[in-house]
Structures are given as C-alpha cells and as structure tokens.
Amino acid sequence: MSARAVATGSINLGQGFPDTDGPQQIAQAAADAILSGRGNQYPPGPGVPELRDAIVEHQQRFYGLSYDPATEVLVTAGATEAVAAALLALVEPGDEVIAFEPYYDSYAANIAMAGGTRVPVTLRPPHFRPDLDELTSKITSRTRLILLNTPHNPTGAVFSEAELEAIARLAVEHDLLVITDEVYEHLIYAGTHCPIAQFPGMRERTVSISSAGKTFSFTGWKIGWVTAAPELIGAVKTTKQFMTFVSGGPFQYAIAQALALPDSYYTQLRDDLRAKRDLLAAGLSDIGFEVYQPDGTYFVTTDIARLGERDGIEFCRGLPDRAGVVAIPSAVFYDDKEAGRTQVRFAFCKRKEVLHEALARLSKLTS
Secondary structure, eight states, rough: HHHHHHTOOOOOOOOOOOOSSOHHHHHHHHHHHHHHHHSSSSSOOOOOOOHHHHHHHHHHHHHHOOOOOOTEEEESSHHHHHHHHHHHHHTTTTTEEEEEEEEOHHHHHHHHTTEEEEEEEEEEEEHHHHHHOHHHOOOOOEEEEEEESSSSSTTTOOOOHHHHHHHHHHHHHTOOOEEEEOOOTTSSSSOOOGGGGSTTTTTTGGEEESSSSSHOOOOGGOEEEEEHHHHHHHHHHHHHHHTSSOOOOHHHHHHHTTTTTHHHHHHHHHHHHHHHHHHHHHHHHEEEEEEEEESSSEEEEEEEETTTOHHHHHHHHHHHHHHHHEEEEGGGSSSSSSGGEEEEEEEEOHHHHHHHHHHHHHGGGOO
C-alpha cells in the first residue's frame, strides 16, 4: 500500500511511520557518533554498554523493573527482529502460540517459521477487550507461550491492569512463557501502560520487547531491545546471532541519550499524538465511518459498513484512485477474515495539515 501511495501520489495513512523526524539533538548525537568513529564497526553482540545501561534505567524509571545490563538486556534490529528471534528461540515444531488477533503481520510469519501453531483469541469491536474465558479455553497441553501486544496494533486497545493480572495468573498456572511487544508503551491517551513482567511470577517467564522507532520518531534506525531473565536472553541471543548479528552501531549511542530525555518530552509526544488522533477520528466520523476510538498507538480502526461498503480489502485497493488516500484493510491482520472484513485502519502519525488534506479528500466518498 505504501508503494501504491507513491505510484498514485496519495496521502499515506497506511504504514505506521511519522512524516517528521524526532528530536534534533538525538539526530545530532547519531551524526556525532558516526563522525567520531563510535559504532562504525561491529558493536558488541548484546548492544553497546551505554544503550544497555540506558534501557535498564528506562525500565526502572518508568516501571520499577530492575534488570542486569550485562545479562538481561539484548539490543536488536528493531522490535520486529526481537519478536522473530524470541519466537524462533522459544517455540519448537508443534508448540501452540496464543496471540490476540488482529495482530501485527510478522507474528503469523514468525510462528510459522518456528514451526509453531497459531491459536488466535479475537479482540472484537467496539472496545477490543481480551476475552479471558476464550483465552482460558484455548490453553492446551501443547501451549508453549502467549504472545501479547499492548498497546495493541492495530486496534489501539490498552490492556488494563486487571486484564494483564488475569493473563499473568494463567501463565503462571499453566507454566507458560509470555512474549510481550510493548513498542507503543509511551503512546497512550487513556489508561496507563502496565508491563506484564511486573506481576508475581512473571519476571522469570516474560520476554519484554520494545524499540526506539515509535517513541522517538526514528523508525528507519531500527533499534529495538529485549529485557528478560538471563536464560531467556541467552536463548534469544542465540537465534539473533544468526539473523543480523549486530546492527545500527552509531544509532545505539544516540538512542542511549534519547531514553534519558526528560518527562516533558514523553508528555509532549503523547499530547501531540492525542490531538492528531482526535482530529482524524472526528473527521472520519463526520464523513460517515464508524470510528473505534483508540486508547493508544498510531492508528484509528474504522468500520466502512455505514458507507455502504462490504469489503475492506477492495475498499483499500480502490481508495487511492477514488480519494487519493491510502489505508490498510484490517482483515489482513486476522485469521478470522470475516471478523475484520469491513474494518479499515488509518494512521494519524502525520502532520496536522496532512491529516486535514486527507480528510478533505476522503469527504469525496460521500459527496
């Protein structure tokens, strides 16, 4: 769809990347690292010490979680590699992996690459809350782990403390591992982010994943990380070694500085994105979309049935030509295609003038 946006001159509200760069001083830190020769050769396999220390300080600062930077932190080529390495390390052929659908598309591919079996628990509109009874019913003797994503892409749901506590109890009761993708941890507009590793019995069984791309608006740098107990980090490191080995040396030094930015940076980021969410959500609603207001992430999920449309994939294929806008059909994130057939996802991590222009173009659909 991003290629379609370029080919048609459309506004790209499909792929989740901002159209402005992050803090200038962090970009300067990367440039300084390159020019001073820091990180231009292979960095240490687990990541540069400065970044591992900064990740540990971040986890303590925001969540009160303590990790050893030498044995419990691994730097990766973005969160996507971290998820892949974790699943390849921890899932054996025939193992079942429970994931909440709709889910980020790499999850399905990574589970398949590991030889695992995907077991979806469906989040349903309008609020996309996890059905804990359904989750419980999906656990079998073959279940190896739960793959968790909160704040959740694409729905924008933020799992509550009570929901996460219940999931944690099930993981402990059934001796399951949990891989948790928390890349949108600072992009929350209602509620709070509550890492599942905080709950009793979870630290030793949780692989926590995050990245710098969404928080600092440098998605092209691909700096992610894993925090977990030493045995889990060792397993993930073993597979990561044969994927990228290492990456982004100079950027690692810059992100170490970014993680130490003051609270005011994180507050401004959240407030700016909340305003953009509200702008796009209200505009889409006025046009006639059914809008499911997200509590986090970059994305607004809508339903196109009110517009007389019945198929999100066909709608999104035609949207560049009809309105000069690109969006993503949510059905591609579901195993149960019918559950997401009329859902369409729009990204709001764009300049406000771009969102206004996109809404003006989309208004043609009903004019």
